[in-house]
Amino acid sequence: MTVQIIRSKKELRAKIKQWHMQSLVVGMIPTMGALHHGHMSLVKETQTLVDKTVVSIFVNPKQFGPNEDFSKYPRQESLDIEKLNAANVDLLYAPNVEEMYPDGFLTNVSVTKITEELCAKSRPGHFDGVTTVVTKLLLQCLPDIVIFGEKDFQQYTVLKKMVKDLDIPTKVLKGKLIRDEDGLATSSRNIYLSPEERQIALEIPKTLKKLTEDIKNNILPLQQLLNNATQYLLNCGFKEVQYLEVRESESLNSVTEKITVPSRILIAAVVGKTRLIDNMPINSQ
Numbered sequence: 124m125t126v127q128i129i130r131s132k133k134e135l136r137a138k139i140k141q142w143h144m145q146s147l148v149v150g151m152i153p154t155m156g157a158l159h160h161g162h163m164s165l166v167k168e169t170q171t172l173v174d175k176t177v178v179s180i181f182v183n184p185k186q187f188g189p190n191e192d193f194s195k196y197p198r199q200e201s202l203d204i205e206k207l208n209a210a211n212v213d214l215l216y217a218p219n220v221e222e223m224y225p226d227g228f229l230t231n232v233s234v235t236k237i238t239e240e241l242c243a244k245s246r247p248g249h250f251d252g253v254t255t256v257v258t259k260l261l262l263q264c265l266p267d268i269v270i271f272g273e274k275d276f277q278q279y280t281v282l283k284k285m286v287k288d289l290d291i292p293t294k295v296l297k298g299k300l301i302r303d304e305d306g307l308a309t310s311s312r313n314i315y316l317s318p319e320e321r322q323i324a325l326e327i328p329k330t331l332k333k334l335t336e337d338i339k340n341n342i343l344p345l346q347q348l349l350n351n352a353t354q355y356l357l358n359c360g361f362k363e364v365q366y367l368e369v370r371e372s373e374s375l376n377s378v379t380e381k382i383t384v385p386s387r388i389l390i391a392a393v394v395g396k397t398r399l400i401d402n403m404p405i406n407s408q
C-alpha cells in the first residue's frame with residue numbers, strides 16, 4: 124500500500140471528516156520521524172484497534188532548548204515513507220513549521236506540577252513545547268485514539284493528563300517500550316552513539332533490571348540503592364546521571380521509602396554528548 128501524504132491541516136481535516144462520516148475509527152501516532160522499530164511497534168499496536176492509521180512527522184522546534192539538537196535531529200523522510208508503506212499506514216501528516224506555527228503564533232499549552240521535575244530540570248520549557256504541539260496535532264486530526272510510547276514515561280503521563288484536563292475527545296494509549304536485541308531502549312537519538320558509547324549505554328537497562336530485583340528483595344534502603352546505582356553508572360563512563368528515581372506510575376509522585384502502589388524507576392543519563400532516558404516498572408504498570 125502507498126501511504127497518502129498530506130502537508131496541510133485543511134486537507135487533513137477533510138480526509139479525517141470523510142473517514143468519520145464512514146464510521147471509520149482513526150488512530151494517530153505522533154512522531155518526529157527517523158522512524159525505528161519502537162515507532163513501528165506503536166503503529167502495529169494502533170492498527171489492531173482502528174480502521175485507519177495516521178502517522179504524523181513533525182520535528183517540533185518548540186520542544187528543543189537553545190543548546191539542544193534541533194538542527195541536527197535526524198530527518199529522513201523518504202526512508203520513513205518506505206517504512207510507512209511496508210506497514211500499511213494509511214496517511215502521513217507532515218506539516219512544515221509555517222503550517223504548524225504561522226507568523227504571529229502566540230499560544231502556549233502548559234501542564235503544571237508534573238512538568239516541573241525529572242526531564243524538566245535539564246530541559247526547561249521542553250514539556251510546554253510538547254503539550255502545545257500535541258494539542259495542535261490532536262485538534263488538527265481529531266483522532267479517536269492516540270498512542271504515546273512508554274519509553275518517554277513522563278511525556279506519556281503529561282499528555283494523558285492534558286487530554287483529560289482539556290476534554291480532548293481522544294483516547295490515549297500507552298505503547299510498549301521496545302528494546303533493541305542488546306537491551307537498549309529504541310530511540311532516534313541512539314544513532315548518535317559511537318560503538319564504545321553504546322557499550323556504556325547498555326549499562327542503563329542492566330542497572331534498571333538489577334535495581335528492580337534489589338528493590339523487590341529489599342536488600343538496602345531504597346535511597347541507598349539508587350545512590351549506589353548512580354555511582355556505578357558514573358564509574359562506567361556516563362558523563363552525568365541527571366536523575367535516577369522511583370516514581371508512582373499514575374501520579375509521578377516521588378517514592379523515597381516503601382513502595383505501596385505500582386511504581387517505576389526512571390532515569391536520564393548522558394553518555395558522550397547523547398542524553399538517554401529509560402524506565403522500568405517495579406511491580407506492575
Ligand code: PAF
Pocket residue numbers: 153154155181183186253256257275278
Ligand atoms: O515523542 C515524540 O516524538 C514527540 O515528543 C512528540 C510526542 C511527537 C511531540 O513532538
